[in-house]
Amino acid sequence: MRWLGLDIGDKTIGVAVSDPLFISAQGVTTIERVGDRKDTTKIVDLVKEYDCSLIVCGLPLMLSGEDSPQTAKVRAFVTLLENKLRSSGLSKVEVVLYDERYTTKMAEDVLMIRSSERGRGMDRRQRKEHVDRLAAQLILQSYMDMQANQGLLPKGEGL
Numbered sequence: 001m002r003w004l005g006l007d008i009g010d011k012t013i014g015v016a017v018s019d020p021l022f023i024s025a026q027g028v029t030t031i032e033r034v035g036d037r038k039d040t041t042k043i044v045d046l047v048k049e050y051d052c053s054l055i056v057c058g059l060p061l062m063l064s065g066e067d068s069p070q071t072a073k074v075r076a077f078v079t080l081l082e083n084k085l086r087s088s089g090l091s092k093v094e095v096v097l098y099d100e101r102y103t104t105k106m107a108e109d110v111l112m113i114r115s116s117e118r119g120r121g122m123d124r125r126q127r128k129e130h131v132d133r134l135a136a137q138l139i140l141q142s143y144m145d146m147q148a149n150q151g152l153l154p155k156g157e158g159l
Contacts, residue, residue, distance in 0.1 A: 001154065003054040004047060005140025007100065007132050008074050013039065014132030016140045017050045022153045025140035027133030036077065040084035047085070047093055053154075055081070055093060058100030058139040096143075103138040 005025055007014035013031040018024070028050075031042050047055065057078050060070040078095055085093050147153050 001053040002050045003056060003140060003144065004043075004050065004052040005136045005143070006043070006055060006057045007103065007135040007139055008057060008077055009033070009132065010070075010073070012128065012132045013043070014134070014136035015043075015046060016133065016136035017046075017052070018140060018144060022144050022148070025137045025144060027130075027137040030129040030132045036080050039077075040081050043081060044084055044088045044090065047090060053093060055095045056098050056140050056143045057081075057095060058103060058135065059097040061099055061101055063101065098139055098143045100135070100139050103135045103142070 002020055003018040003022065003025075005016035005018075011033050013033065014027065015029045015031060016025045016027045019026070028046075031039060033039055043055070046052070057074065059074060060068055062068045075097070078097065082095050085091060085095070144153070
């Protein structure tokens with residue numbers, strides 16, 4: 001079993017997946033948003049492909065911790081995703097919302113460092129895809145680290 005991490009935006013969804021031992025998260029893809037039905041279907045397909053038991057969705061709160069306009073959009077999408085999981089026979093897959101404040105900024109900072117270290121640039125679309133995927137990775141890694149610190153990681157899975 002693995003966990004899936006999502007950075008849900010209006011135009012794209014960054015996707016990351018954990019390793020089977022819940023040690024590290026890796027960015028795997030960026031989904032171009034085309035409509036809720038197709039978007040949730042792509043995520044369900046990834047849940048099946050990676051045999052995921054949990055989906056960690058970044059929740060975009062304001063710096064004060066209050067909801068933002070984007071927070072409502074993410075909550076609505078998560079409700080649709082949960083319904084899609086149930087209708088696909090995956091009702092045991094848990095979906096959690098996790099505070100994503102600063103992850104996009106951290107992803108942009110990391111990407112700038114990586115780009116400058118390699119001495120190459122990216123066009124805007126490539127950069128956005130990398131940022132979304134990296135933000136999903138940071139959301140999932142942060143959630144896994146928190147679970148590990150609290151002794152809440154699944155035992156024996158992936159071994």
